[in-house]
Amino acid sequence: MADKVIPLSEVSDHVRSGMTIGVGGWGSRRKPMALIRQILRSDVDDLTVVAFGGPEVGLLCAAGKVRRVIYGFVSLDSIALDPNFRAAREAGSIECTEYDEGMFVTALRAGASRMSFLPTRAGMGSDVLKINPELRTVDSPYTDETYVAVPGIRLDLGLIHLNRGDSRGNGQYLGPDPYFDDLIAMASDRCIMSVEKVVSTEELTASAPPQSLLVSRMFVSSVVEAPNGAHFTSCEPDYPRDEKLQKHYATSAADADSWKSFESQFLAVDEDGYQDAVRTFSSSDDKGKETA
């Protein structure tokens, strides 16, 4: 029985410049933020990031590690737009593939099924076909309808975060929505899964139904135990989104000086340093000044 648990520090060994990386979660929910922070500590760049994006997209953009983002949306949920992503878009410093949300799911499903494309009605008649000129349509062999032929996305590396997992790579979600983490894992050549807690296989179903087992070990190459590993995004029911820190992230991105101080406080540190900074910040007032 292979034990796939690796320390967080080893994650960067599996990431290379130029890779296409799929990120699980959705918006600012259950994002593998500890894994992303580890990539931010590395010198990889030129990444293609595939996601229903949240702050991981903004952080990677701000660090200059992104060549292209393929997305169904990029949003912080309680804040409509990620300011770092918005700045990169408006500066024209990144390439983008913007899909309708349903098209994006179709692309993941096709990738997970090793199909070159899957058809969907979504996108027909819209400018999605104009802003992505590589897209083709396909005529139905049965009716007089035409569909968008959404190309399947294959990922060099998938990054997902779940509530629980065992050391062999079986992953469990305990919140209300699986998002698309199973598809990300299946569409990936390698997949790193971080979990709040590594438990024994027996423990997974001791207090939760088998339906909560979202990802099979067949699709997971490495497991990282990362408590608070989705922070500051939500990881229900373990913890909600840290709205205070997310707001601080978004306002810090507004100018170079405040961003520099956000970076030195939360990003230019190791994971323990990050979690320490979070504890300090949460006991401070809204301006980040420590309160007695």
Added chain:
Amino acid sequence: MSSDITRAEVCVTACADAWRGAGEILAHAVGTVPAISARLARLTFEPDLVLSDGECFFVSDPPPLGKTASNGGGTIEAWVPFRSIFDVLNSGRRHSMMGASQIDRFGNQNISAIGDWRKPTRQLIGVRGAPGNTVNHRTDYWVARHSARVFVEHVDVVSGVGNDRAAAESGSTMKYHDLGVVVTDLAVLDYSAEGVLKVRSLHPGVSAEDVQSNTGFDIDTSSATTTRLPSEEELQLIRTVIDPTSLRAREVRS
């Protein structure tokens, strides 16, 4: 009671009327006034309407406005994680009321970006679900602030598909394309036989000139009636049951 009816309340019932006849389908409502309107329709003339908590549950007894079933209570009647929403919209059992940053005379809607999409002067939220919604089931729009910046000659990025675009597709590709109404803080707009926006009704106190001067293209107001007022029962439901904290007033200027 009816003498102090606000513009926001007129907008709520105008939006509620958009769900009339929808039957047992999912009401997808984006924005405060649309959310109130779907609840109002369900509590009055569309009792079979299906409401979502905006997260991943259908709720037969919705949690308070702005809350989800996870944090606000309510009665869950179905589990609908985000992945299954696309199955629902592909099935056609859904009806959307969405916002629009820009909209043209044919109902092409933009929520993606202002300016050149490759390097926008202003990045918006992205096309989101608009392309898929508009080709799969009826779609209405809600514009909280009717202005010539929203109602434009040409939208920068067609996110929601308009009637001219739909007509240009071959065969029966667009057989489910169905634009209904555009409700704004000034009027209710619908489409002519040619698929062009016209004014169906002006809200009380609004003139045809008000609408024309806030619209960036010529719009036909010749057949416009006056938008109806909410009934006493509707006012009571809006004010005491659905939106007791008057979130609606934050979305619509009086």
